[in-house]
Amino acid sequence: MDLESITTDVTHRDWQHVEETDDPVRFAMIGIGWWTREQAIPAVQSSSLAETTTLVTSDTTKADSVAQGVDSIKHAITYEEFHRGARSDAYDAVYIVTPNAKHLPFVETAAELNKAVLCEKPMEATIERAEEMVSVCEQSQTTLMIAYRMHTEPAIRRAKELIDAGYIGEPVFVHGNMTQPIMELIPDPDQWRLDWELSGGSAAMDIGIYSINTARYLLGSDPVRVSGMAAAESQPFDDVPDEHISFQLEFENGVFGLCSASQNAHVASHIRVTGTDGQVRVEPAFFPWDDRRLHIDHGEGTIEVEFEQIDQMEEEFEYFAHCLLTGTEPYADGKHGLTDIRIIKTAYESADIGEQQKLET
């Protein structure tokens, strides 16, 4: 691979061969908080292969304002109505963006209704519930994709192409970080991301998962060992183990990973893979509004490739719809998502007992 192909048309969708359809995938949005309103629905509006037809919410009166200006939205139903199968002829797939611990029942109902599922990360709040989700979808042959934005982010895909082509030689280390001040972004001490029962953990589950999952994606390898160190010192974090957390990982292919995440630090993110012959780094990396840069070092200085901001959620919905329309299994299936839950929960255990832990693969 030469750099030419990386630095030309950097945002092309290498995964796409169907670009239009008369029969777009019709989505029911389950949960209509700010992420759905400001990110998911506009993204689907911009997409060619998907449309939003249905809102599923605890409060259908809220749905009216959400539906305003989105002609494709025809129905708003309650969670209870969803579970009873109301309006199920109006959508082909669901997008689940409720608190982590509430994902599973919606997946179960979607599976019964024979709908495909795009479920936000982390897929559930415990290993057991994530395993149950995988099992339900396998038994019912339900298509399940976990919504990792990074797998369709061009800067990350270009980095992976370079790594796969051997441009940095054999990977040796991966460093990753994602940090944000959640109490400044969402000034509510009662928010679900700080509630152990609803979230299953905070810094790791909400944002640490980006470094870990993107490392797995870039390396094409999963961790076999993890050491966790975690701290929760400030009052809003007294229900979770991880205001701050660090992960030390050993991957199947021998690479060592060093990842960190904090819910109480400056907004920052990066991922870096150092190899025997070079280094790639995406920085900033993980926030949707970032102007990403891919920094490539191959011996004679560093090349920076700037990426115009694409709509990551549009890429993700388009990819998922493309999978459904072409009968392709999504990359991030349920087992892929389960691996992250195992890594994070095992890191909590490691932090608790002070021992490195082996991971099932």
Next chain:
Amino acid sequence: MDLESITTDVTHRDWQHVEETDDPVRFAMIGIGWWTREQAIPAVQSSSLAETTTLVTSDTTKADSVAQGVDSIKHAITYEEFHRGARSDAYDAVYIVTPNAKHLPFVETAAELNKAVLCEKPMEATIERAEEMVSVCEQSQTTLMIAYRMHTEPAIRRAKELIDAGYIGEPVFVHGNMTQPIMELIPDPDQWRLDWELSGGSAAMDIGIYSINTARYLLGSDPVRVSGMAAAESQPFDDVPDEHISFQLEFENGVFGLCSASQNAHVASHIRVTGTDGQVRVEPAFFPWDDRRLHIDHGEGTIEVEFEQIDQMEEEFEYFAHCLLTGTEPYADGKHGLTDIRIIKTAYESADIGEQQKLET
């Protein structure tokens, strides 16, 4: 602190108040390998407060060519002659740059001869020998400094000033890395850095120490816990535990550290501190020939400060000579160096048994 003071006269020596002397500190160089010849002796020649008068070597015939063009060098003596006190009126201090496991006897003799000691890092090959070095110097009131280049490197000092001034808020994470392909740089499988008895370890002892020590310096805090993961897969590394090594650290002040080092990877180095209000990163960071850059992020984009290459060894010798001439205790004394040996050796133990280890402070 405003950025103005950082970006103006970035290479100033904030530690210096004596800039000339009629009575420079006279050095005996112990070990005259390439580092002494190409780095240390030219650095001392450029310095204002030091001069090289004496070479100590296994082979005094080699000394002639080394002394060529350096008028201040008057004597070349063997190691045996050094230990017998030969020419000890010709030097005030020694610089020790032999293999790690051979530092202690030279320090012992220097202490007997009442000479100050600048000893290369890592200070010795085992905890016991490092402790003995500290003890010998304490009992004899010998001034001992461990030769960490980064403490007088302007890019690192400016980063520390920013951190100390609260510019990034409270530090939360520090990431560091140093990697090099040692078998390409020194194509000798029998070199001492790959010999456990002489080195006491490879990636960690030779270069991992940069990330660890610079993290300690920047944070003004020492680790209280370490988890190590190490691998030695290629044949030249079969005598040491660490062709590659990663360190997960918890510091006294609650910061988590994630450091890596490899003797078989692309030349790369960086150190990054992420805080509650900002981030500083020096990249490249640790190789003497680097054009260092300090990347400062405080919320409104990143500022890059370029540093012209200074002679790190000149800074280091000038600082040490300045300490001796002004009766100031060097920052990196024996106990400071011993802490790094403890961290590294405990990381090896952690990697071996698969448990996080507490560290004495």
